[in-house]
Amino acid sequence: MATDIRLKETELQSVTDQLVESYSTCGRLHHLGHEPLPNREAVADILADLYEVIYPGYGRRQNLNTSNITYYVGSLVDALHDKLTQQITRALRHDRCHEEPDNDCEAEGQQVAVTFLQRLAGVRQVLEVDVEAAYRGDPAAKSHHEIVFSYPGLEAITAYRLAHELSDLKVPYIPRMMTEIAHSKTGIDIHPGATIGPGFFIDHGTGVVIGETTEIGNNVRLYQGVTLGALTFDRDDGGALVHGAYKRHPTLRDNVIVYANATILGGRTEVGESAVIGSNVWLTKSVEPFAVVVLDNPQHKVKGGKTRAAQEELIYHI
Amino acid sequence: MATDIRLKETELQSVTDQLVESYSTCGRLHHLGHEPLPNREAVADILADLYEVIYPGYGRRQNLNTSNITYYVGSLVDALHDKLTQQITRALRHDRCHEEPDNDCEAEGQQVAVTFLQRLAGVRQVLEVDVEAAYRGDPAAKSHHEIVFSYPGLEAITAYRLAHELSDLKVPYIPRMMTEIAHSKTGIDIHPGATIGPGFFIDHGTGVVIGETTEIGNNVRLYQGVTLGALTFDRDDGGALVHGAYKRHPTLRDNVIVYANATILGGRTEVGESAVIGSNVWLTKSVEPFAVVVLDNPQHKVKGGKTRAAQEELIYHI
Amino acid sequence: MATDIRLKETELQSVTDQLVESYSTCGRLHHLGHEPLPNREAVADILADLYEVIYPGYGRRQNLNTSNITYYVGSLVDALHDKLTQQITRALRHDRCHEEPDNDCEAEGQQVAVTFLQRLAGVRQVLEVDVEAAYRGDPAAKSHHEIVFSYPGLEAITAYRLAHELSDLKVPYIPRMMTEIAHSKTGIDIHPGATIGPGFFIDHGTGVVIGETTEIGNNVRLYQGVTLGALTFDRDDGGALVHGAYKRHPTLRDNVIVYANATILGGRTEVGESAVIGSNVWLTKSVEPFAVVVLDNPQHKVKGGKTRAAQEELIYHI
Numbered sequence: 001m002a003t004d005i006r007l008k009e010t011e012l013q014s015v016t017d018q019l020v021e022s023y024s025t026c027g028r029l030h031h032l033g034h035e036p037l038p039n040r041e042a043v044a045d046i047l048a049d050l051y052e053v054i055y056p057g058y059g060r061r062q063n064l065n066t067s068n069i070t071y072y073v074g075s076l077v078d079a080l081h082d083k084l085t086q087q088i089t090r091a092l093r094h095d096r097c098h099e100e101p102d103n104d105c106e107a108e109g110q111q112v113a114v115t116f117l118q119r120l121a122g123v124r125q126v127l128e129v130d131v132e133a134a135y136r137g138d139p140a141a142k143s144h145h146e147i148v149f150s151y152p153g154l155e156a157i158t159a160y161r162l163a164h165e166l167s168d169l170k171v172p173y174i175p176r177m178m179t180e181i182a183h184s185k186t187g188i189d190i191h192p193g194a195t196i197g198p199g200f201f202i203d204h205g206t207g208v209v210i211g212e213t214t215e216i217g218n219n220v221r222l223y224q225g226v227t228l229g230a231l232t233f234d235r236d237d238g239g240a241l242v243h244g245a246y247k248r249h250p251t252l253r254d255n256v257i258v259y260a261n262a263t264i265l266g267g268r269t270e271v272g273e274s275a276v277i278g279s280n281v282w283l284t285k286s287v288e289p290f291a292v293v294v295l296d297n298p299q300h301k302v303k304g305g306k307t308r309a310a311q312e313e314l315i316y317h318i
Numbered sequence: 319m320a321t322d323i324r325l326k327e328t329e330l331q332s333v334t335d336q337l338v339e340s341y342s343t344c345g346r347l348h349h350l351g352h353e354p355l356p357n358r359e360a361v362a363d364i365l366a367d368l369y370e371v372i373y374p375g376y377g378r379r380q381n382l383n384t385s386n387i388t389y390y391v392g393s394l395v396d397a398l399h400d401k402l403t404q405q406i407t408r409a410l411r412h413d414r415c416h417e418e419p420d421n422d423c424e425a426e427g428q429q430v431a432v433t434f435l436q437r438l439a440g441v442r443q444v445l446e447v448d449v450e451a452a453y454r455g456d457p458a459a460k461s462h463h464e465i466v467f468s469y470p471g472l473e474a475i476t477a478y479r480l481a482h483e484l485s486d487l488k489v490p491y492i493p494r495m496m497t498e499i500a501h502s503k504t505g506i507d508i509h510p511g512a513t514i515g516p517g518f519f520i521d522h523g524t525g526v527v528i529g530e531t532t533e534i535g536n537n538v539r540l541y542q543g544v545t546l547g548a549l550t551f552d553r554d555d556g557g558a559l560v561h562g563a564y565k566r567h568p569t570l571r572d573n574v575i576v577y578a579n580a581t582i583l584g585g586r587t588e589v590g591e592s593a594v595i596g597s598n599v600w601l602t603k604s605v606e607p608f609a610v611v612v613l614d615n616p617q618h619k620v621k622g623g624k625t626r627a628a629q630e631e632l633i634y635h636i
Numbered sequence: 637m638a639t640d641i642r643l644k645e646t647e648l649q650s651v652t653d654q655l656v657e658s659y660s661t662c663g664r665l666h667h668l669g670h671e672p673l674p675n676r677e678a679v680a681d682i683l684a685d686l687y688e689v690i691y692p693g694y695g696r697r698q699n700l701n702t703s704n705i706t707y708y709v710g711s712l713v714d715a716l717h718d719k720l721t722q723q724i725t726r727a728l729r730h731d732r733c734h735e736e737p738d739n740d741c742e743a744e745g746q747q748v749a750v751t752f753l754q755r756l757a758g759v760r761q762v763l764e765v766d767v768e769a770a771y772r773g774d775p776a777a778k779s780h781h782e783i784v785f786s787y788p789g790l791e792a793i794t795a796y797r798l799a800h801e802l803s804d805l806k807v808p809y810i811p812r813m814m815t816e817i818a819h820s821k822t823g824i825d826i827h828p829g830a831t832i833g834p835g836f837f838i839d840h841g842t843g844v845v846i847g848e849t850t851e852i853g854n855n856v857r858l859y860q861g862v863t864l865g866a867l868t869f870d871r872d873d874g875g876a877l878v879h880g881a882y883k884r885h886p887t888l889r890d891n892v893i894v895y896a897n898a899t900i901l902g903g904r905t906e907v908g909e910s911a912v913i914g915s916n917v918w919l920t921k922s923v924e925p926f927a928v929v930v931l932d933n934p935q936h937k938v939k940g941g942k943t944r945a946a947q948e949e950l951i952y953h954i
Contacts, residue, residue, distance in 0.1 A: 008717070008746075008750070011750050011754070012710075012713055012714055012717055012750070012753070013710070014754075015713050015750075015753045015754055015756065015757075016706065016709050016710040016713045018754070018756075018757035019689060019709050019713070019756060019757050019760070020705060020706050020709060021757070022757040022760045022761065023692065023702075023705065025761070025764075026760050026761055026763075026764035027764075028764050028767045028768060028780045028784070029690060029691050029760060029763055029764055029767060029784060030691065030692045030693055030694075030700075031691070031692065031693030031694045031698070031700070031781070031784075032692060032693050032700050032701050032702055032705055033700075033701040033702060034693065036698035036699055037694065037698065037781065037785060039698070040695070053337060054347060055347050055348065055349070056341065056348045056349065056350060057348055057349030057350050057352065058348075058349045058355065059358070062349070062354035062355065062357070063354055064348075064349070064350050064351075065350050065351040066341075066350055066351060069338060069341065069350055070334065070338050073334050073337050073338060074330075074331070074334040077330050077333050077334045077337070078330055081326070081330055094781075110326075114326070114329050114330070114333075117330070117333045118329070118332075118333055118336070120333065120336075120337060121333075121336035121337050121339070121340040124337070124340045124344050124347055125340065125343070125344055127344075127347055128343075128344035128345075128346055128347055131346045131347060132346060136558065136559060137559070138559075139548075139551050139552070139559045139560060139561050139562070139564075139566070140509060140511075140529070140530045140561075140563075141561060142490070142494075142561070144346045145349070145355065145412075145491075146491065146494060148346070148347060148349075149355060149491065149495070150491075150494050150495050150498045151498075152498065152501065152502065172778070173781075173782065173785065173786070176782060176786050177785070177786050180786045180787075180788065183788065183842070184788065184821050184822065185502050186502065187505050187524070187525070187823050187842045187843075189840050189842060189860070191776060193776075204507050204527045206501070206505045206507060206524060206525045206527070206823070206842060206843070207505075207524070207525045207543070207823070207842045207843045207860060207861055209840045209842070209860050209896070211776070212776045223547075224507070224525060224527050224545065225525055225543065225545075225843070225861065225897070227860065227861075227896050227897065227915075229859075229896060229915075230775075233775050234775070239626075240772065241772060241773070241774075241775045242775060243775050243776075243777060243778070244775070245776075246775075248775070260527070260545050260547060260581060261543070261545070261579065261581060261897065263896060263897060263915050263916055265915065274944070279545075279547075279581050279583065279600060280581055280598075280600045280916075282915060282916045282931055287938060288938075291938050291939070292938070292939050293938050295600055302605060302606075302609050302610070302611050303609070303610050308592070308875075371655060372665060373665050373666065373667070374659065374666045374667065374668060375666050375667030375668050375670065376666075376667045376673065377676070380667070380672035380673065380675070381672055382666075382667070382668050382669075383668050383669040384659075384668055384669060387656060387659065387666075387668055388652065388656050391652050391655050391656060392648075392649070392652040395648050395651050395652045395655070396648055399644070399648055428644075432644070432647050432648070432651075435648070435651045436647070436650075436651055436654070438651065438654075438655060439651075439654035439655050439657070439658040442655070442658045442662050442665055443658065443661070443662055445662075445665055446661075446662035446663075446664055446665055449664045449665060450664060454876065454877060455877070456877075457866075457869050457870070457877045457878060457879050457880070457882075457884070458827060458829075458847070458848045458879075458881075459879060460808070460812075460879070462664045463667070463673065463730075463809075464809065464812060466664070466665060466667070467673060467809065467813070468809075468812050468813050468816045469816075470816065470819065470820065503820050504820065505823050505842070505843070522825050522845045524819070524823045524825060524842060524843045524845070525823075525842070525843045525861070541865075542825070542843060542845050542863065543843055543861065543863075557944075578845070578863050578865060578899060579861070579863065579897065579899060597863075597865075597899050597901065597918060598899055598916075598918045613918055621927070621928050626910070
């Protein structure tokens with residue numbers, strides 16, 4: 001038995017040695033000897049605090065009213081200032097510490113945090129229009145409460161609008177972390193770099209992808225599974241992808257509706273004002289304002305099979 | 319430094335003032351001065367307790383047997399009664415307190431909680447048929463244990479069947495909260511108002527959407543990405559959507575199979591008994607019993623390109 | 637009031653009795669009197685520890701460097717050995733206790749745990765190639781850090797690669813539990829039995845399904861909503877599905893790219909080296925190396941409607 005334990009210890013020591021050895025050969029997978037990155041749990045916590053400030057009375061703390069709300073929000077804002085300063089400073093320091101060692105990242109982090117907080121009231125005004133658009137766009141919505149309280153589309157849009165402000169303030173890492181937290185919970189993947197006007201509504205939402213350089217006007221509505229994606233990638237002379245935000249995703253003008261699982265691709269593809277794109281349509285060219293694009297009478301074969309086995313013959317041997 | 323701190327305090331005070339000001343102008347985003355809504359964490363906790371009662375021995379508590387199970391379930395039922403009464407009462411009070419101030423919401427909440435608990439044994443009988451349908455329908459299923467233990471389809475169907483009972487008992491908010499908790503975990507979005515017979519199986523499931531007025535018969539099987547959605551919305555004379563559960567989603571009769579990413583739309587669309595709808599089909603008209611609907615020989619262009627660049631020429635310039 | 641309480645007690649007692657009674661009739665939903673299964677929280681915890689060992693410095697613990705990393709990883713490996721032994725032993729004992737009562741499941745569990753840990757350094761070498769493929773394949777990627785830190789595709793692939801090793805070591809339950817944990821967080825469903833070469837990249841990823849007998853070569857790239865699925869199921873003479881890993885999912889050779897929402901089905905379907913499958917393509921036949929398969933000029937009807945009502949006439953009455 002003692003031998004067994006020694007054997008086990010030797011084996012585990014050898015596992016550790018192999019892993020540590022692999023940190024020198026597989027350099028892309030570790031983050032040793034770097035300044036710390038923003039912390040995922042801390043960013044999730046900041047996002048949760050921001051929801052409290054934006055939708056007070058719906059979340060953690062209920063029984064709020066006009067008398068006690070100032071104290072509650074005041075203390076949240078105070079805490080958010082500190083938490084944001086810490087994480088933004090980490091993100092700034094991580095990316096710049098070697099290049100600009102004398103830069104006062106903490107002072108810059110604090111200033112960015114304050115600027116971001118000053119924009120929150122403006123973000124709320126846009127979200128107010130988003131909630132109204134959801135109510136107007138979904139016959140299953142029983143009330144505005146239900147939308148704020150339980151619609152994943154609004155949760156993803158809220159995370160995007162907050163992340164977009166941080167992205168606009170040139171904060172690294174944290175914007176994408178925020179939209180990925182929402183992606184994980186809702187299945188809706190909106191890149192923080194996208195530009196989206198007020199009155200935006202996503203119904204159901206699972207599988208929606210909105211790329212980095214997408215432009216969306218006012219009062220646009222999307223359903224589940226819609227992709228607003230890239231059609232071409234720029235390459236350098238060696239054939240490697242160019243990394244950066246050149247326009248490669250489509251533009252949707254005001255009042256566009258895109259039904260479930262439609263795919264719209266390309267940086268020069270523009271969907272004109274008030275156009276409607278039908279379910280499952282695959283679009284790589286621009287369409288005029290007020291156009292309606294639907295699948296042409298879909299090419300189906302309909303046959304009958306009186307038994308499951310006869311049916312399988314049909315469906316599997318086309 | 320002292321000036322800096324005072325400056326920061328002034329700035330943050332001003333952020334708080336702007337936010338509080340915005341609560342009077344953006345009325346749809348806050349919930350101030352209302353009766354409290356059901357609490358999200360409490361509803362998630364209730365759902366977790368219900369899974370323990372329905373699938374005893376698979377979850378939190380293992381090592382259960384026929385001797386100790388009565389004590390375990392008895393104490394769960396007792397706790398569920400209290401938790402359900404509290405949250406259902408909140409939901410009822412929130413929606414009725416202004417209209418019917420004298421209504422005894424707590425007595426009603428308790429009665430609804432008991433009626434719901436009395437239905438659980440019946441829900442289990444339906445779920446038993448669902449588990450068997452999953453085993454019969456998935457060749458990758460190694461055992462019934464694996465299905466109960468790790469299939470997201472069964473998790474979403476369980477949440478739907480519980481939420482549907484509460485919806486049937488006219489409880490506001492909580493049914494949708496329950497199905498959205500399951501939606502977030504599984505990517506499967508089933509409206510609690512839908513009607514679904516026993517023997518229902520969803521394989522993989524991410525992206526499935528089943529609308530509020532969908533009717534599904536016995537022994538129906540769906541794959542990932544299937545939409546059972548609306549084709550038309552009713553509007554009032556002013557052009558605004560009518561909110562309410564008029565029939566706008568399809569009907570699937572017994573033994574229907576719908577393969578991955580098919581889309582079936584419309585309240586008058588009926589898929590007849592034992593019909594099979596193929597992958598990616600887009601269907602807005604009724605089909606006969608035993609029909610097989612597949613994409614007609616899909617219109618592909620197949621070309622060759624000896625280099626990636628030549629291939630991209632082809633794929634991007636259609 | 638006392639009557640009320642007694643009435644309530646009687647009602648709840650009757651709910652418990654019905655539920656306990658249902659455990660004898662609905663045998664598939666409970667797990668009473670069995671050896672315990674692996675614990676879900678424990679497996680999630682193991683997966684989290686494995687991420688720490690594979691991507692040190694990115695997760696829970698930051699500020700790691702070449703001096704302190706050996707201590708950190710050594711203590712994680714030690715804890716992982718114990719946790720893995722316990723859960724693997726449960727999985728082995730659960731499935732074999734009746735058949736092989738004398739088998740020393742704990743000794744076997746410990747040996748499997750050690751063998752699995754010995755493979756981790758090799759798994760890291762494959763993941764290094766995966767991360768590089770993600771950077772080369774996504775123009776929105778700002779850095780390798782961002783990929784490791786926030787790309788759901790890499791998270792799902794990591795869980796798959798770990799689960800695949802346990803599956804290869806014939807451990808029941810735990811592999812599927814691991815991939816379902818990742819499925820829930822990322823919307824990407826990879827069966828642990830699939831075979832996938834290095835340099836694998838999934839962008840966005842929600843809705844991706846990769847079946848049990850799929851074979852994927854080196855440097856393959858998939859986008860969101862891609863299904864690699866089954867086209868036929870084997871049945872026994874009685875018409876029941878055969879359960880087991882016979883080849884029913886496709887093969888993708890080296891350097892294949894499959895764009896968003898494409899569906900590739902069937903165990904004899906082979907996508908040749910360097911072929912490109914376009915967005916929304918539905919493929920059930922093999923394609924040659926270097927082929928490019930795109931939707932033929934998609935059959936759309938484009939019409940105009942100057943008002944939303946006129947548009948709805950068009951879109952809803954095809």
